[in-house]
Amino acid sequence: MPPAERKSLPARFEPGDRVRVKELPNLYYSRTQMYVRGVIGTVAVCTYTDLKPEDEAWSRDDAPYEQYYIIRFRQKDLWAEYPFDKDTLQTELPDSWLEPVTA
Amino acid sequence: MAHDHDHEHDHDGGHPAAPMVAEVTDFEILEIAVRELAIEKGLFTVDEHRKFTEWAESIGPASGSRLVAKAWTDPAFKARVLADATKASLEVGIDWSQPTGFGTPSDYTEFRVLEDTPTLHHVIVCTLCSCYPRPMLGHSPYWYRSPNYRRRIVRWPRQVLAEFGLILPPEIEIRVEDSNQKCRFMVLPLRPAGTEGWTEQQLAEIVTRDCMIGVALPRADRKADDVRPVHAALRPVPHEEAGR
Amino acid sequence: MSSAGNPSEADPKATEAQRQDFRRVALLDAMRREGRAWADIAPPCGVADPEPPWKTCLDATCECLDAGGALPSLDRRLAEDALAEAMYGDVPNPERQLLALVHTMLSRGLIGEAELARRVGIVRSRLAA
Structure with missing residues (x-):
């Protein structure tokens, strides 16, 4: 468990919020799948705070922790011509990979 | 190994042999x-x-089977599992803060259990590598680590599930859980009909590994230690005859 | 790799990053360049298992080194990440894990480069017999 005294960035989202995954370039390492980039989903769960993978991979242990979320996507939003309306996909992303969807 | 020349029985030691890497x-x-x-x-x-x-x-999936069977029979335990699966795992003897340690353990993992309902079916994958709830389910099957499964289950989940023999109607939402960070997931399937009054032990026997990955559903008539293939020898060793 | 076989040089207070040794090891570098990885040879043979049969043995070696205190798992993993980034990134896993483990054992003086090269030769001829 990450130590409690760690500096954590404030969580910007809560369950139910609509978010878009940013389309950032890969800087050597990322755990944000290509297939979710630019896609809008909904925050399903706030999980834990931790270093983001890009910092962890470079041993930037002094970087601030971030809130992680489980994001739920409609399969129809992820894949063109996906035929089943109800199907969904969930995956986990850190706060800085997400941007709010206002409209 | 003796080579026979029965081409219809490749599985019993005849040729061609199963593929292997000779190098x-x-x-x-x-x-x-x-x-x-x-x-x-x-x-x-x-x-x-x-x-x-x-x-x-x-190491196998026995802890996961016990967790599912206990959740089916003890509503208070199920509530604890859904609220904090990492903590509830201790009740079936799994301490996630002391992971199996095998291979490359993660520094920190959070365990979550995904509850199926009559209208929702979960299936787990790791598209980036092969993350798997190992303390609970043991080693992952080879197909779980194969690019075939990892690539296609997110894109064509119903087709891939059908290849496992699991065909679900479109009214049931299929939810793919891609474990790409530090959460590890396991599926809590629906308790099948025909198991009324069963003990936790009996129930655990039908919760096979694939049911907790989400590519199969538990059935009252299929146990983890069910029939295994037994092939009668073509040319039995003579002393078996003599012993009769 | 002059520190090989001489663990007394290692400063116990040094952090893993400071202690990390990125010097090329001839034997490992040759394997990095010329060794044939499981991911390349298994599919053409029709073998679907994504891991070579020796993977479990490699993992057990890592666990034994941790349990006996010779090389704690966390140190090994940090070294593996750093070495993957700097030197062995073009090799797939688990071959990369193996190269990084051996590299780390050499830098920490747990085994010597010359004796390793000798042993590799012995094993090679034994398996070819």
Whole structure:
């Protein structure tokens, strides 16, 4: 468990919020799948705070922790011509990979 | 191994043999060399090494099966599992803060259990590598680590599930859980009909590994230690005859 | 790799990053360049298992080194990440894990480069017999 005294960035989202995954370039390492980039989903769960993978991979242990979320996507939003309306996909992303969807 | 010439029975030692890699690579040699040197230098013993390999190759999904069976029979436990699965795992003997340690353990993991309902079916995958709830389910099956499964289950989940023999109607939402960070997931399937009044032990026997990955559903008539293939010998050893 | 076989040079207070040794090891570098990885040779043979049979043995070696205190798992993993980034990134896993483990054992003086090269030769001829 990450130590409690760690500096954590404030969580910007809560369950139910609509978010878009940013389309950032890969800087050597990322755990944000290509297939979710630019896609809008909904925050399903706030999980834990931790270093983001890009910092962890470079041993930037002094970087601030971030809130992680489980994001739920409609399969129809992820894949063109996906035929089943109800199907969904969930995956986990850190706060800085997400941007709010206002409209 | 004796070669017979019965081409219709490839499985019993005839040819062609199952595919294998005949080449001995530099890496295979290096693995042996470094292990032997370490043993010679007393860094560990042959027995210690054997203990780890035997254990690693034998850990299975029994803890997960127990967790599911207990959740089916004890609503208070199920509530604890859904609220904090990492903590509730302790009740079936799994401590996620002391992971199996095998291979490359994660520094920190959070365990979550995904509850199926009559209108929602979960299936787990790791598209980036092969993350798997190992303390709970043991080693992942080879297909779980294959690019075929990892690529296609997110894109065509119903087709891939059908290849496992699981066909679900479109009214049931299929939810793929891609575990790409530090959460590890396991599916809590629906308790099947025909198991009323069963004990936790009986129930655990029908919760097979694939049911907790989400590529199969538990059934009252299928147990993890069900029938295994038994092939009658074509030319039985004579003393069996003599013993009758 | 002059520190090989001489663990007394290692400063116990040094952090893993400071202690990390990125010097090329001839034997390992040759394997990095020329060794044939499981991911390359298994599919053409029709073998679907994504891991070579020796993977479990490699993992057990790592666990034994941790349990006996010779090389704690966390140190090994940090070294593996750093070495993957700097030197062995073009090799797939688990071959990369193996190269990084051996590299780390050499830098920490747990085994010597010359004796390793000798042993590799012995094992190679034994397996070819």
